[in-house]
Amino acid sequence: MTTTSPKRITQRELESYLWGAAVLLRGLIDAGDYKQYIFPLVFLKRLSDVYDEEHAAALEVYDDEELADLPENHRFAIPDGAHWADLRKITSNIGTALKAAMRAIESANPDTLTGVFGDGEWTNKDLLPDSTLSDLIEHFSTKTLSVANLPEDELGQGYEYLIKKFADDSGHTAQEFYTNRTLVHLMTMMLKPQPGESVYDPTCGTGGMLISTVAELKRQGKEWRNLRLYGQELNYGTSAIAKMNLFLHGIADGHVAHGNTLAKPAFLDAHGRLRTFDVVLANPPYSIKTWNRAAFAKDPYGRNMWGVPPQGRADYAFFQHIAKSLDPKTGRAAVLFPHGVLFRREEVALREALVKSNLLEAVIGLGPGLFYNSPMEAVVIILRATKSAERQHKVLFINAVNEVAREQAHSFLGDQHQTKILGAYRDFTDVDGFAAVATLDQIEAKAYNLAIPLYVSGSTTSNGSTVESVDVALVSWREAATTANAAIGDVLALLRQEIAQ
Template sequence: MVPEPITQAELEKYLWGAAVLLRGYIDASDYKQYIFPLLYFKRICDCYDEETERALAACGEVFPEDHRFVVPEGAHWHDVRAVTEDVGMALQEAMHRIEDANRETLAGIFGDTSWTNKDFLSDATLRDLVEHFSSETLSLAHVPQDELGQGYEFLIKKFADDSGHTAAEFYTNRTLVRLMTQMLDPQEGESVYDPTCGSAGMLLVAALQVREQGKEYRSLRLFGQEINLITSSIGRMNLLLHGIEDCTIVRGDTLAEPAFVEQDRLKTFDCILANPPYSISRWDREAFSSDPWGRNLFGVPPQGRADYAFFQHIIRSMDPATGRCAILFPHGVLFRDAEREMRRRIVEADLIECVLGLGPNLFYNSPMEACVIVCRMQKPPARRGRVLFINAVDEVTHEKAQSFLEPRHIEKILAAYLSDEDVEGFSRSVPVEEILAKDANLSIPRYIARCDDGAVTPTFAGVYEEWTEYATEKSDAMEELRAVLKEVGLDG
């Protein structure tokens, strides 16, 4: 008998119940590296059983092509469930055998979790986890693809809420991602790339948006790179659990070793969605100064802030004809003095189509205001030589420590973005010459906030943020100077 589909509420309770079993044993930020591999392992095995039953019912025997993935003998969920000692070893061996048997699609999918370290999780705790997951059948009939995908997204957000400052590495505010995706409007057959993809949420939203439009979302070609192994594995699982198989998620450092190259140049893409890590200081600036991929075309960023290294990587990765990108940044990239020359050259190249200012708390566990920079290799004629500024700082809803965009906010922003008409106090198309006359400062209040006489008046929030960024920048410069003086013996 085919089981009734589980409700979304029941699924979420079931999934979160696994995390509850880990409380007190490991840090909340580590839940993901245990829960997600177990969930995916159980799903693969239950679907394997479902495929076996379907084949037997149809023709009385089972062939290899009846299965989406191979589950080797002895590596099934039921085999692990029967183990009472060294449960972690049994889990690890089963997962590795499934990866080896499906090397083209599942190599490395379960990550590098240390299942055999009993100081973290004892046999008893692992048995409890296995029994908890065994309480539901994760077949397609009982848990359809869309429902499991939504449950997976629910877990990702819950882990982000629970894990504090580490959340940003694998979760970006979904309402903001939806806005960015609608601004780029990916189409059937296009390539979509995220150079710092985390759990692949941006790539997933791009595919789902195409599906919502009634188009063939599986025709999209999705590419992502993520430096953290377990997070990159989570990203691959995320897409596969949503039924998206034409995807390539690679583990690696995008700045040090870009994964997507063609002969002697970077691979280019139609759409790029990105939320790069904010102002990282541990990166190889010296290597970037002589970058073999030509990503330093506008200059070399300061050691303490790699934002413009990611920015230039993205520009280099846009298709010359169809390429467009939407990048989520903190506001500081719009006006920091150390990046002025690079910013000026990017403005002069007429690549920036839109600078969108958003309210605070849209980054996880950070009060900073966000901005989205949209670039386009081939702007529409009416937008050439101009940059559209949108001041949407007030278009946000606050809830506890987190903020989000409601549909009405997204609709208003999109309407301004798609229009060639200015909206007083909200959006304005500014000639590149005017921006260059202001030292290529892209701070939005310099172009939109207005007095009755038409003069531009910066807001207090904008001035305060600029002052904070400048103060931090000067402090960083002093630290670098002290380090240089110390090296040459002039620090005393």
């Protein structure tokens, strides 16, 4: 039996092919919802084409159709009627047929594909009429998404492209499903994931941070298949995309759970305690107000060891969850937070406990615009369960606000920016105007305020002029106010004494 040579799909062809489907949906659904429908269709097409590819390979060996269909010749099962070719034959109630096929595939692969297709409204004909679904199916039928035509890494890159495009096109910050990949790469390099380690993202979005650890090991030529990846995501549709994303990147040991990490963490050990991990990468939602503070005050997993955060800001709830999720020997974390966690007054007791825990290793301030459609600046916090001897009871502060490039309305970290920040982190020493090492005693002397300009002298703006940070000015004002209050108190005490006499 002869086989045709694969028709390799270039990255440009793939991007045009994927985005062409979005064009078919314009005007029918909100751009922010494209992902709920396009990702599952691409995934269903990929599964069908890979199944056919595996079938053809087995047929070469056995020359028998029934033997070629045996489960041991396939990574997953596709039940009768659920194959892409079956769906192309449907002319009416296409949404119903699509939904049934997706649920059948999930049921046939309970260990790997449960919930992977999400919860799109496939049967809503006002949203997705048969004509549109037929056009989408025929559009995706124009290419064969076999591994030979499109290796896993390349299809994974196509998914990343589409995720970014949806972030751009939706006009939202899209933080819940996209974090700037150049920033994620930097965070991953700082933590240096190793073969065989466990990696966790408690708010994993589409799984980009988890995949970054695989990409880093591949880049170094190290074994990546034995990484154990774990993620939890609140949004059901986004958690489904994360499952697809891991699968399409060839990651066999990937576990994505749907649910609220603060209310019901998904990964526990045999004793019902929080499972711990070697590496944690996270970009939690910023300063959410709608969370169950009362339940956290009585948290059964002991995640309130630093205290209970204010109702208006759950940042330190996620912070403590991450700290509690670190393996006590090997654990290290890189977390994106708003700058406010470094100096907000209502969190001073939590911050003091964080510093005293000796987990805090580095605080890195980032430049503006690294989040799509948002000018917000953020900070990377590095935690490490077991610091090296020379880093004990010390914290490194890096002011990287100017280490950012901008191109076509998007900001990113160029190679030179990543190299400079990573070098300062690894050297762990003072660099005038850029980095400074502070002892825990020095941090205590500043009332546990972690605002970067308090430690990195000579901070500059993008035009090179020296500035006094708003954070520094605020601290100075509060110190002056405290001194003034004390002085007024002394004067009032003297006046009372005079009156009493």
